[in-house]
Amino acid sequence: MKNTDLIKLPFSKNNPILVQVLGVCSCLAVTAQLKPAVVMAVSVTVVVALSNLIISLMRNTIPPRIRIIVQLVVVSTLVVLVDQVLKAYMYDVSKQLSVFVGLIITNCIVMGRLEAFAMVQKPWPSLLDGLGNGLGYSVILIVLGFVRELFGSGTLWGYPVVEKLGLYNIGYENNGLMIMPPMALILVGLIIWWHRSRNKDLVEQ
């Protein structure tokens, strides 16, 4: 596989959420609003890329029988480290992030990429693979956050868009279902439908 494909494919035919169906849990939990969705997207991208790199550097020394434990130690160390630094120097961001720490450690994308890629590939491609998958995840999160906040709360990044447009005065109402997790699942389902109809080779027989 070419290095550019490592970045490009997670956006289309190998998207972690749409095709690998990984990381769905957190994508339902944090996309009720745009801002936490973006913070989560950035944090996961950083953690996937770095843990991919570190595990790839260690891959020849890791005994296969305890590889999952080793991966978890690396991932959680990384996440706690990032959290501690943010708490000290970027307190406001850390307040947004702290709730996601647990979710990042258990994010299937991180474990999935470590198992499927970093354990058997060289460091540079592993870093690119981590970045690509992190960004592929980010795109879906941001789309969901955008749609759910706009139609569920009538705001974007906390800015009251719908109110400013004056739509409430002509009888528009926010869709309460949008801010509930089930609606995120329905939206992901719709995106997968659209995605498969454009990429026929992904459709299972």
Place this chain on the structure above:
Amino acid sequence: MKKTFSNRYIFIYSAVLVVVAALILTVVAVSLKPAQEKNQQAETKQMILKTIGIDATRDNAAELYAQNIQEADLKGEPYFTFKGGVIIPLRGTGLWGPIWGYLAFDDGGTVVGAVFDHKGETPGLGGEISTDKFAQRFVGKEMCEEPIRLKKNADKDNPYEVDAISGGTMTSNGVTAMLATAYEKYSDVIPCHEDCEAISALMMEEEEQ
């Protein structure tokens, strides 16, 4: 060819890995602790100041706090006073972890400001309690005879009811319970408009005499 690893290697490998990870985290945690604690203390002061309408930055919070807030206690429970009223601390549990806040009353017993925060409520749902929009719902309410309750479709004119958060029922219940606990603890220091009326009635009588 697949490499094989001896048990000895596996034990040593995992021990070294865990010790290295623990060392890194310990060093980082200890060296960053002063900066983190400073942030937390400043944040508490910022929160308290916010209930009386003072927007402090993290840098000037300590100074403004010293100027405006006096610390007091009621049978060992801490609360705060400012020129024209009292501030009571709130402590409780939400859905996933601790929630806390401060509620400021003027001398007439009306809530003039509130602020809430949480450790790990769901962002966009229960996590909404930390927004100004939510805190603003408390302004004008009172805790004279009973604690404030969070309710779905709360009656705006009822001074003891506040609109709950849609999608954040468990957190809203936590806030209600937290307010009830605080009412029990602090009802002696929470000002009451009836007292004011009684006092002003007394003063009127005195004037007439």
